[in-house]
Amino acid sequence: MKVQMGKHELEMNSDYLTELRSSNDILDDTEALKERLKEDGYLLIRNFHDRKKVLKARYDILEKLQQMGRLDPHAPLEEGVIGPEEKGAAFMGFAEKLKKEIPDVVELSESDRVMRFFDRLLGGECLTYDFKWPRAVARGGNTGAHYDNVYMGRGTRNLYTVWTPLGDVPLELGPLVVCLGSQHFEDVKNTYGKMDVDRDNVEGGWLTDDPYEIVEKFGGKWATTSFNAGDAIIFGMFFLHGSLNNMTNRYRLSMDTRYQLKSEPVDERWFGSGAKGHYAWGKGRVKTITEARKEWGI
Ligand SMILES: O=C(O)CCC(=O)C(=O)O
Numbered sequence: 001m002k003v004q005m006g007k008h009e010l011e012m013n014s015d016y017l018t019e020l021r022s023s024n025d026i027l028d029d030t031e032a033l034k035e036r037l038k039e040d041g042y043l044l045i046r047n048f049h050d051r052k053k054v055l056k057a058r059y060d061i062l063e064k065l066q067q068m069g070r071l072d073p074h075a076p077l078e079e080g081v082i083g084p085e086e087k088g089a090a091f092m093g094f095a096e097k098l099k100k101e102i103p104d105v106v107e108l109s110e111s112d113r114v115m116r117f118f119d120r121l122l123g124g125e126c127l128t129y130d131f132k133w134p135r136a137v138a139r140g141g142n143t144g145a146h147y148d149n150v151y152m153g154r155g156t157r158n159l160y161t162v163w164t165p166l167g168d169v170p171l172e173l174g175p176l177v178v179c180l181g182s183q184h185f186e187d188v189k190n191t192y193g194k195m196d197v198d199r200d201n202v203e204g205g206w207l208t209d210d211p212y213e214i215v216e217k218f219g220g221k222w223a224t225t226s227f228n229a230g231d232a233i234i235f236g237m238f239f240l241h242g243s244l245n246n247m248t249n250r251y252r253l254s255m256d257t258r259y260q261l262k263s264e265p266v267d268e269r270w271f272g273s274g275a276k277g278h279y280a281w282g283k284g285r286v287k288t289i290t291e292a293r294k295e296w297g298i
Helices: 030-040 051-067 095-101 103-109 112-122 211-218 289-296
Strands: 002-005 008-011 017-019 042-045 126-128 131-137 160-165 176-180 221-224 232-235 241-243 252-261
Touching (some): 030 042, 051 103, 051 131, 051 252, 103 131, 103 160, 112 252, 176 211
Antiparallel strands (some): 176 241
């Protein structure tokens, strides 16, 4: 099957794009999970969440999109068919505010099931950042390749992203795509990976929107899968990822949320009272990623 990442077409099961492997076979073996996360850079877990809770969270966002006039009024709400404006929507925000607007989304990100999983994986009591990143991606929308460290790298390095599709997300709906091996791209980690968008003010924060460039220059291989409601993929701060394009007339709904040990330092932009999110990024003189990469020599 052919998929699209930005302007570039990729063939599934080719030299550039392969299938993610599930870790459900080792789900009860914490040591094996840790080893897999270190080795592969990610854990794909089917039915990580309670599917019913995912569908409730999906409904919250669909209702919001309906109120915003973003859905096709002639199609059933559950299908999330994009309205004539063809606009995406970001619902990103702090839990305190989101609890009033999309409470089931917040509940899903902080559920006992998720928190106890991280307590076990990281070997101590865990917390999740107050800021949540729910997204409704319209037709043609996608995310370019980036390390999450450039957005949330001020606390512990032992911080993890959970990407959760809010509904079934087959390939054509534009699921997350990761670059296998990118956790070992030392030149990229030591330059681009050390960037902080609020300090360095680099436009977008993406390393590139060209998946081929990464493989040809640095190595690795892209990987994705068809996700079902309930599934999730977990990865660390130095693992290149982005998303495929949504090639359909339905919204791709998802959220990304962050987890770490309570005992380790947090990135204060995203957690605790007074957290303010990105406070300087995009203000004043913005550097392009092309300029920044020239300076870094990558
Ligand atoms: O959902 C997307 O398009 C991007 C998500 C992402 O970058 C993340 O989970 O860190």
